[in-house]
Amino acid sequence: MLSINVKRQLGETLLDVDVALPLQGVSAVFGRSGAGKTSLVNILGGLATPDSGEVKLGDRWLYHSGKHINLPPEKRNAGFVFQDARLFPHYRVRGNLNYGRKGAKSAKQFDSIVQLLGLEHLLERYPTSLSGGEKQRVAIGRALLTSPEILLMDEPLASLDLPRKRELLPYLQRLTRELNLPIVYVSHSLDEILQLADQMLVIDKGKAVICGPLETVWDSAELRPWLSQQEQSSLLLATVAETHPDYAMTRLQLENGASLWVNKTLRDRGERIRVRVHSNQVSVCTEKPVGSSIRNVLPVTVEQINASDDSDYVQLRLQLSGMPLWANITRWSLDELALKPGSAMFAQIKGVSLTEADLAHS
Numbered sequence: 001m002l003s004i005n006v007k008r009q010l011g012e013t014l015l016d017v018d019v020a021l022p023l024q025g026v027s028a029v030f031g032r033s034g035a036g037k038t039s040l041v042n043i044l045g046g047l048a049t050p051d052s053g054e055v056k057l058g059d060r061w062l063y064h065s066g067k068h069i070n071l072p073p074e075k076r077n078a079g080f081v082f083q084d085a086r087l088f089p090h091y092r093v094r095g096n097l098n099y100g101r102k103g104a105k106s107a108k109q110f111d112s113i114v115q116l117l118g119l120e121h122l123l124e125r126y127p128t129s130l131s132g133g134e135k136q137r138v139a140i141g142r143a144l145l146t147s148p149e150i151l152l153m154d155e156p157l158a159s160l161d162l163p164r165k166r167e168l169l170p171y172l173q174r175l176t177r178e179l180n181l182p183i184v185y186v187s188h189s190l191d192e193i194l195q196l197a198d199q200m201l202v203i204d205k206g207k208a209v210i211c212g213p214l215e216t217v218w219d220s221a222e223l224r225p226w227l228s229q230q231e232q233s234s235l236l237l238a239t240v241a242e243t244h245p246d247y248a249m250t251r252l253q254l255e256n257g258a259s260l261w262v263n264k265t266l267r268d269r270g271e272r273i274r275v276r277v278h279s280n281q282v283s284v285c286t287e288k289p290v291g292s293s294i295r296n297v298l299p300v301t302v303e304q305i306n307a308s309d310d311s312d313y314v315q316l317r318l319q320l321s322g323m324p325l326w327a328n329i330t331r332w333s334l335d336e337l338a339l340k341p342g343s344a345m346f347a348q349i350k351g352v353s354l355t356e357a358d359l360a361h362s
């Protein structure tokens, strides 16, 4: 585990976090601007010192105020990737990659990281000739070549425009799948977190609001206040079952056996997938609709109705045989359908609303 129990006064905000993150997969640190995400990751990397507390990586203390332990960054065995690549302009890509490379590491490791990040054809170039996404790939390569025990990434896509984000994301996905390296990944983008994270820590005003497996945090009441109506969604776990013979659509088998058609051709049968279903794209009917254009009609039970006076819509938490599915409906619909907890309904989800950005490897 990466055990973090630290306090640090940041201007008017007290960063006060006590969590343990598993040393496998990607732990996303999510929160609003100014929540304390960068301060936390800087503390983990030794770039900032807490006022008190402890940080333990596996069985090694990185910081312990009581024992007066505070390892400098270079002794922490942590790779760091920042928002901006921070490459040395006077070194070629090869030189940047070699910087900080542990002497004993083999040429084989260098080649495999260069290949993983698609840097082969860039090795002799200088940073000024690289795109933002290419620079970040070099920065990631440089961090990996220090053979870190953990990789700390502070919004590595934040400074890139949308096309460059799209270009870099698949490399990050490959890296997280192919390297057995725990990653702490700071982001305020749920799109990135959906694609990359296994765990999620939510920080608000310096405090850890919730921390746990991605699906649990995604469904939690603690996360909901952070999300706009458009961002509200459910995460369903599924397996690729079959592609449609005539249309570019794929049937996913949900964990409870139900089917979901999505607007993408996925050929890896049996592949495990996470599906994000936007709450605005889920409607409910009291009877099974006939003659509907909507491809996904699933029997559900109303579990919870969240209505607040300051909101013009109502959030329904539905039970889809053991899986939570959220729907946003109007108050008018709520009243007219006389919905109550326990009501048996049919949920409708448009196949066309489930696109590539909503699907992630699980």
Ligand SMILES: Nc1ncnc2c1ncn2[C@@H]1O[C@H](COP(=O)(O)OP(=O)(O)OP(=O)(O)O)[C@@H](O)[C@H]1O
Pocket: 009, 010, 011, 012, 013, 031, 032, 033, 034, 035, 036, 037, 038, 039, 040, 188
């Ligand atoms: N050394 C410092 N002295 C005083 N205040 C600080 C210091 N470092 C950070 N802060 C303040 O602490 C708060 C948290 O900052 P931090 O950069 O960690 O937030 P963040 O969640 O990473 O934000 P963003 O998403 O905008 O990068 C901010 O209000 C910031 O101004």
